[in-house]
Amino acid sequence: MTAPAVPHHRIGLVVPSSNVTVETEMPALLGRHAGATFSFHASRMRMHTVSPEELRAMNAQRGRCVDEIADAGIDAVLYACLVALMAQGHTDGRGEHDHVERAVVDQLADRGLAARVTSSAGALVTALTALGASRIALVMPYLRPVAELVVGYLEAEGFTVADWRALEVGDNAEVGCIAGDRVLGAARSLDLTGADALVLSACVQMPSLDLVQRAEDELGLPVLSAATAGAFTLLRSLDLPVDLPGAGGLLRLDSPVGAR
Known part of the structure; x- marks a missing residue:
């Protein structure tokens, strides 16, 4: 057959x-x-x-x-x-x-x-909703003024951003070269008290795929990325x-x- x-x-x-x-x-x-x-x-x-x-x-x-x-x-x-x-x-x-x-x-x-x-942008909103997450934390590569726009957007979509880190990289080519240890270090510095989920990379250019499962296992809450x-x-x-x-x-x- x-x-x-x-x-x-x-x-x-x-x-x-x-x-x-x-x-x-x-x-x-x-x-x-x-x-x-x-x-x-x-x-x-x-x-x-x-x-x-x-x-x-x-x-x-x-x-x-x-x-x-x-x-x-x-x-x-x-x-x-x-x-x-x-x-x-x-x-x-x-x-x-x-x-x-x-x-x-x-x-x-x-x-x-x-x-x-x-x-x-829509996928991140959809995924957080599917996880039942209302209180979230973010790691982003952006300069602070741009990162604040992302925080405001997600809050306007109904999420509470409990804590966030911006790595202050403005050159998009450099964003693609950000080391994983730096991303994980930013995640570890967050106050995750009461958070339902962590967005490890709120950017499709900042590499994070190899870090998502590792961070989820270490931090004990759902971890996702733009990817x-x-x-x-x-x-x-x-x-x-x-x-x-x-x-x-x-x-x-x-x-x-x-x-x-």
Whole structure:
């Protein structure tokens, strides 16, 4: 008897031009899935310094990037720059991630594609909600004024940010080179009293994939990152089980009891 074919999904990534991490961590994560295979198709928006001005200029390139990945016939999209959306705040009672995700859905529909769409910003909100987390702690690479925008955005989404650390790195290329020991050191310095979850990297450019399970085991609470939240939301949007080993409890939510 022939075994059923394993489904394959094409994932479109819209990333800042200086980002080198999401195209490493996302394939590494989804490559652990036992029931599907994935390919990744990226388009890049020019951005080097994480400043409000460059983030706005980067977001203005969204239309071109979505058209480019649409040509690949993608099944799902991750708009992979968390701070680019959170820095824009909320309008009409909705976060910028909601506005952008709907705009991308509409643009793809005009091309005849019914792809699932999420953003790193929206994925983090979705993942924290799925964990039942209301009181959270954050580690971010950003300069303090930008980090404060992220804190404000998450609080406007209904979360209480109990404590946070900003590593004060403005050059996005340098963010991709931040050492794991520095990230873990920042996490260990947080006051996690009463926290429901720790976001170890609120940025898809700051490497953290190898640290998530280690931090969760050490600190004794759910630990996630922008990357693991993105993988979680992509899997859910594609109606695939969330069961990826070695990257924290968020990505074992559909695993058998005791397997996390």
